[in-house]
Amino acid sequence: xxxxxxxxxxxxxxxxxxxxxxxxxxxxxxxxxxxxxxxxxxxxxxxxxxxxxxxxxxxxxxxxxxxxxxxxxxxxxxxxxxxxxxxxxxxxxxxxxxxxxxxxxxxxxxxxxxxxxxxxxxxxxxxxxxxxxxxxxxxxxxxxxxxxxxxxxxxxxxxxxxxxxxxxxxxxxxxxxxxxxxxxxxxxxxxxxxxxxxxxxxxxxxxxxxxxxxxxxxxxxxxxxxxxxxxxxxxxxxxxxxxxxxxxxxxxxxxxxxxxxxxxxxxxxxxxxxxxxxxxxxxxxxxxxxxxxxxxxxxxxxxxxxxxxxxxxxxxxxxxxxxxxxxxxxxxxxxxx
Amino acid sequence: xxxxxxxxxxxxxxxxxxxxxxxxxxxxxxxxxxxxxxxxxxxxxxxxxxxxxxxxxxxxxxxxxxxxxxxxxxxxxxxxxxxxxxxxxxxxxxxxxxxxxxxxxxxxxxxxxxxxxxxxxxxxxxxxxxxxxxxxxxxxxxxxxxxxxxxxxxxxxxxxxxxxxxxxxxxxxxxxxxxxxxxxxxxxxxxxxxxxxxxxxxxxxxxxxxxxxxxxxxxxxxxxxxxxxxxxxxxxxxxxxxxxxxxxxxxxxxxxxxxxxxxxxxxxxxxxxxxxxxxxxxxxxxxxxxxxxxxxxxxxxxxxxxxxxxxxxxxxxxxxxxxxxxxxxxxxxxxxxxxxxxxxxxxxxxxxxxxxxxxxxxxxxxxxxxxxxxxxxxxxxxxxxxxxxxxxxxxxxxxxxxxxxxxxxxxxxxxxxxxxxxxxxxxxxxxxxxxxxxxxxxxxxxxxxxxxxxxxxxxxxxxxxxxxxxxxxxxxxxxxxxxxxxxxxxxxxxxxxxxxxxxxxxxxxxxxxxxxxxxxxxxxxxxxxxx
Numbered sequence: 001x002x003x004x005x006x007x008x009x010x011x012x013x014x015x016x017x018x019x020x021x022x023x024x025x026x027x028x029x030x031x032x033x034x035x036x037x038x039x040x041x042x043x044x045x046x047x048x049x050x051x052x053x054x055x056x057x058x059x060x061x062x063x064x065x066x067x068x069x070x071x072x073x074x075x076x077x078x079x080x081x082x083x084x085x086x087x088x089x090x091x092x093x094x095x096x097x098x099x100x101x102x103x104x105x106x107x108x109x110x111x112x113x114x115x116x117x118x119x120x121x122x123x124x125x126x127x128x129x130x131x132x133x134x135x136x137x138x139x140x141x142x143x144x145x146x147x148x149x150x151x152x153x154x155x156x157x158x159x160x161x162x163x164x165x166x167x168x169x170x171x172x173x174x175x176x177x178x179x180x181x182x183x184x185x186x187x188x189x190x191x192x193x194x195x196x197x198x199x200x201x202x203x204x205x206x207x208x209x210x211x212x213x214x215x216x217x218x219x220x221x222x223x224x225x226x227x228x229x230x231x232x233x234x235x236x237x238x239x240x241x242x243x244x245x246x247x248x249x250x251x252x253x254x255x256x257x258x259x260x261x262x263x264x265x266x267x268x269x270x271x272x273x274x275x276x277x278x279x280x281x282x283x284x285x286x287x288x289x290x291x292x293x294x295x296x297x298x299x300x301x302x303x304x305x306x307x308x309x310x311x312x313x314x315x316x317x318x319x320x321x322x323x324x325x326x327x328x329x330x331x332x333x334x335x336x337x
Numbered sequence: 338x339x340x341x342x343x344x345x346x347x348x349x350x351x352x353x354x355x356x357x358x359x360x361x362x363x364x365x366x367x368x369x370x371x372x373x374x375x376x377x378x379x380x381x382x383x384x385x386x387x388x389x390x391x392x393x394x395x396x397x398x399x400x401x402x403x404x405x406x407x408x409x410x411x412x413x414x415x416x417x418x419x420x421x422x423x424x425x426x427x428x429x430x431x432x433x434x435x436x437x438x439x440x441x442x443x444x445x446x447x448x449x450x451x452x453x454x455x456x457x458x459x460x461x462x463x464x465x466x467x468x469x470x471x472x473x474x475x476x477x478x479x480x481x482x483x484x485x486x487x488x489x490x491x492x493x494x495x496x497x498x499x500x501x502x503x504x505x506x507x508x509x510x511x512x513x514x515x516x517x518x519x520x521x522x523x524x525x526x527x528x529x530x531x532x533x534x535x536x537x538x539x540x541x542x543x544x545x546x547x548x549x550x551x552x553x554x555x556x557x558x559x560x561x562x563x564x565x566x567x568x569x570x571x572x573x574x575x576x577x578x579x580x581x582x583x584x585x586x587x588x589x590x591x592x593x594x595x596x597x598x599x600x601x602x603x604x605x606x607x608x609x610x611x612x613x614x615x616x617x618x619x620x621x622x623x624x625x626x627x628x629x630x631x632x633x634x635x636x637x638x639x640x641x642x643x644x645x646x647x648x649x650x651x652x653x654x655x656x657x658x659x660x661x662x663x664x665x666x667x668x669x670x671x672x673x674x675x676x677x678x679x680x681x682x683x684x685x686x687x688x689x690x691x692x693x694x695x696x697x698x699x700x701x702x703x704x705x706x707x708x709x710x711x712x713x714x715x716x717x718x719x720x721x722x723x724x725x726x727x728x729x730x731x732x733x734x735x736x737x738x739x740x741x742x743x744x745x746x747x748x749x750x751x752x753x754x755x756x757x758x759x760x761x762x763x764x765x766x767x768x769x770x771x772x773x774x775x776x777x778x779x780x781x782x783x784x785x786x787x788x789x790x791x792x793x794x795x796x797x798x799x800x801x802x803x804x805x806x807x808x809x810x811x812x813x814x815x816x817x818x819x820x821x822x823x824x825x826x827x828x829x830x831x832x833x834x835x836x837x838x839x840x841x842x843x844x845x846x847x848x849x850x851x852x853x854x855x856x857x858x859x860x861x862x863x864x865x866x867x868x
Contacts, residue, residue, distance in 0.1 A: 196440045196448075199429075203437045206426035212408040213386065213418055215441040215491060271428075 040179060044172050052175050054288070056243075058280050059178030060236050061264060065276035066185040067232035068261040073271035074193065075225045076205030078131075080258055081138030084145045085115040085230040087253035089237025091149065094161040094247050097168075104168055108177075108238035115234025116227045123223045130208065139255070146253030160248030168242050177239055185232045189273060192228065201225055205271075263301075267308050269315025278317045338397075339364045339526050340385070340495055345394035347377075347384055347550075354380040356550040358394075362495070367527045369541030371534075371561070373571050373800040374771035377550035378530045379421060382497050385528075386418050387411045398495070413443030417493030421500045421530075421798065423480035425472035431483060432468040435459065438490030455490055462486045462516055476671035478509050485516070496520070496527045502536045503798050506669055506826050508864055514539060532800060534572075538562075546571065573802035633696060635660045635820050636712075636789055641680055641690035650676040651844045653690070658789065663811070663821040665835035665852070667828055673844040674824050678791055681822075682707055682714050694789070709737045713787035715795055721777050723767035727758055730766050730777055734784030743786065750817075751780040754810050772803035779810060783819075790814065791822045796830070808834055832856060 044052055064086065071077040089111035096102040096110055122141055129137045150158050169177070192198055200221040203211035212218050241247045260283075268279025286304070290297040312319040341361040347354050354377045362368045370378055383389045385396055387408045396404040403411050412418075417438075426434050432455055439451035446454075459465045462482045467475065472483060481501060488496055501517075502510045514536055521527065521540060531537045537544065538558040546554040546567045554564040561567055634657040643651040650673050658664050668674050679685040680692060683704045692700050694710055702710065722730050731751060735744045752759035755776040761769065769777060775795055782790055792811065796804040804827075812834050815821050825831035832838060832852040840848040840861065848861060855861050 199433065199437045199440055202429055202433070203426045203441075206428055207424050209388070210420070210424040210426065211437070213388075213412060213420075213424075214438045214487065215409050215412040215443055216437065217407070217409045217441075 037183075044175050049171065052171060054284070056171070056175045056178045058284050059175075059182040060240055061260065061280045061284070062182040062277055063178075063185040063232055063236045064257065064261045065264040065268070065280060066182075066189055067229045067236070068258075069265045069270065069272075069276050070189055070192070070201075070229045070232075071225050072262065073265055073275070074189075074198075074205060075201045075222060076208075077222065077226070078135040079138045079226075079229075080135045080255070080262075081142035082229075082233050082261055083253050083255055083257040084138075084142035085119065085233035086237035086240070086257045087142075087145065087149070087249070088115045088118055089234030090241035090247050090252045091155060091161075091237075092234070093238035093241045094163055095155065097163050097242065098161055101167075104242055108235055108242070111238030112231040112235040115237070116231040119226045119230030120223060123219075123226055127219060127222055139258075142253065142255070142258070146249055149249035149253060156248075158249065160246065160252070162246045163242060163244075165245060168245065174239070174243050181232075181235055181239060184235075186273065186277070188228060188232070192225075193273070197221060197224060202271075263305060265315075267305065267315060269318035269321075272315065272317050272321070275315050275317040279315070282316060338362065339366075339399055340528070341395075341397040342385075343395045343397070345381075345384060345396065346392045347380060347389065348392055354550050355384060355391075358547075358550065358552065360545055360552070360555070362526060362528060364494075364526055365524050367521055367529060367540050367542050369537040369544040369558075370528065370530045370547060371532075371537060371544060371567070371571060372547035372553075374798070374803065375549075376547040378547060379499060380550075381547075382418060382499055382528075382530065385411075385497065386416065409441070412491060415443075415491075415494035416497065417488035417491040417495070418497040419484040419488050419499055419501055421503060423477075423484050425475070425480060425483055425487075427473040428471060430469050430471055431459065431464055431475070431479075431486075432456070434472055434483060434487055435490040438487055442491035444492065454492075458486050458489045461489075463512075477504055478670045481505065481513065485513075494526060496525055498527060498529045498531070500531055500798060501529075502531060502533045504670070504794065504826055506667075507828055509669060510536060532798065534562075534801075571800050571802055573805040632660065634658055634693075635695060636681070636822075637693040638677070638680065639691045639693065641677075641692065642688040643676055643680055643685055644688050645676075649688070649844065651680070654841070654844070654846050655690075656839055656846065658820050658822060660788075660820055661815070661818060662837065663815050663823060663835045665823045665825065665831040665838035666841060667825075667831065667838055668841035672841045674841060675793065676844075677841065678714070678793055678822075678824065682712060682791065708785055708787075709739060711739065711786070711788040712791070713782040713785045713789070714791040714793065715778050715782045716793045721766045721769075721774050721781065723765065725766055726763050727766065727769070727777055728762040730781055731758070731784050734781035735786075737785055740784060740786040744784070747784050747786055751783050754783075754813060755780055772799050772806070775799060775803075775807060776810070779807070779814075783814065787819060789820045789822065791824070793824045794826055796825065796827065804830065 040055070043055060047055075064082070067085075068079065068082055071079050089108075092111040092114045093104075093107040096107040097104065102110075126134065126137050126141070149155055155161065168174075192201070200211065200216045200218075203214065203216055204218050204221060208218055237252070241252070264279035264283055265276050266279070267282055268277065269275025283301070286301060287297060290300060308315065314322060338361040343359050345358050346356055356377075358377075358381070360368070370381070372378055380389070384391045384404075387404065387406055387410075391404055394404075395402055398411075398414050398416065401414070403414060406414075426437065429437075432452075435455035435458060436448075436451055439446070439455050440448075456465065456468070459468050462485055464479060464482050464486055467479060472480070475483060481504075485498075485501060488498075498517075502513055505513065510533060517527075517529075517536075517540055527540070529537060529540055541558060544554075544556065544558055544561040545552060546561055546564070548566075548570045553566045553570060554561050556564075562572070636658045638654060638656040641651055641654045642649065654673070654677060656664075656666075656677070666674055666677065676685065680687060687700060691698055694712065699707065699710065722733065725733070731748060732744065735741055735747060740747065757773055758776060758780055761773065766774065766777060779792075779795070795807060799807070808830060811821060811823070815834075823831050823835060832855060835852050837849065837851050838855055839846050840855070848855070848858065850858070
């Protein structure tokens, strides 16, 4: 009897301990995860170039969505300016590779750093705003950056920059670079969320004043989240630019990047790790399925977004988690009194 | 001295919220702060925590000047604070809420110890069983426990408690008090802001009374309660009640080594006492003649069951309100009081039963038409329109057709009831004090010319003297012929004016009778007065 009770206490302790990764993911999840990763790693050996390119694009979207998820989903900072980080990353790689003949890999690393630095600098004025004002502030910043790039002759103005083809890797290598980025983006979120900052971020999201009151230096925590998020978006931008071979400010700083990231996260499930991945699969499948009907594609996407927000407010994964009563679901033990 | 304030001042515009205030708290001491709404009590806490900058003066903690530091830094020095209105991290579990404090409270420690300590605190305040529940689904009592637990998770040297007992009924307050007394015995320094005198007097070594941001009295509880200024500005009739309470308290109760009671479970449902049949329960109070219960009830809740998802909140509840009556609904937090009211006013879908108003079933009437029938509600938290003037707020109350025609007469009636509203008719709602806002909310409800008016916890967070005024107004409203359903945290006060009362526990009506009968009832006294 005593042992049994003891074991159940231990079990509860381990279940409640969000601190350790191993206890959070059961062996079944580990097996599933390994299988999926293995399949993705071996995909280029068997798939045709179109599929490879498609999955590569999905990797980039996953990274971008996770990047937004960290600030939007977990910290409650609704950023409408992620296109700025993405675009800055793209321009950094383009400039370094074209003018300084820097190799591909160091260039994209620099992209991440530049975007991160930009995020840190704008944090000081932008964190004075909260809620909707923060959202508008970030939107204005990224639009301002776009207009500047259009008019700045040094970066090619509206024409943009053509990257040297010779220096860029082959499509298979790009696939693996994208793969690595998606894993890193998700992995960084796992690390952040399961350590001390994870509690700080979510506390800020739920109630910023109370978080300060509990000793959270909200400015520093927000700054860290913003910088990490920008770094991921910058890396994605750098890889994207090299892959495309040519960039111009209109599309690279387009607010579409931000909107796509937000859409993906909302459809998949805000503030969840798996949500952005599910969201990417869902939206990609949708646009693939509708690619022959360009005119109605956007209408259908819009309708689906409305339906998801109306009927699955927690997103596809968030809802699934509640139905399956997996850890982290809010439905478990939730009852209204 | 652990905390020292020197000539601290803070003004909002032309209003001096805190005015040249100096006081100090010694290590291990408990200082109580009392004063009317708008006396500057919560502002004082915000100034100490650094949430708002002070205009003049200094705040020192353990000898170090802390004003000017950021909130999180002040917290790291060892000050924990609870909010009057609970501010939990809603989407995090109860345990995670505490882990924030454990990890960010300024002490370096591993997740493992943070975890163990958080669980210990939850055990201490009686929340251990709910540790994996998201904070958003907690009831008020548990939210108050969480506020306290979260402040404790910082392992503070000084605890600032802002109306921790507000909104709780007597037996819940007793349980909370036991925890605080236990904390005091362990040597915790505390600053307590509280409207509930029993909490303030039992815990405080010294009491500071404020009005308009200034000290009006300071001293032991006995000294302060006899102070004329305090009685006039704040206590009102509660002064006599408070004195009685003081005499029943053993001197040095807090240090007597008496074991504090564990936080008790809410009383188990008892065998229901046979309900008084209509007509017999003649009221002993000075009931208006119309309160004779031989007619048909104005409103009747008949065998109602209701549920939120899987959670059943009401079981076969029946309740009658006769024309001209004041009916009190009494129960612990989470007993189903608010749910019961919602079945009346918000069209909460019923699982069974029926609701009648003036003989007609209103079970399927949509919520926005309820007001037009003559049912008005005055909800806790006041919910006035802050950006509209007093007059506009009142006029909006007469929006429905039945009231629009006689708007001017009703307005005069409301102004007679609350002359202060007439005085301030062109002022914005947000500029009124807490008590005046509540008067405005009542006035607005009256503008709809209701036949039945529901008061839901209207005295929450108000000074005793203001509550006196509100209760006089309720009696007057009732005398003018309006039937009243009163839901109130203070059982004493509601029994003082109610003709009959219903006791609700775990979603069931367990007891009903006249106010006098209930006061005589042994079980009831024990459950709700702790005597």
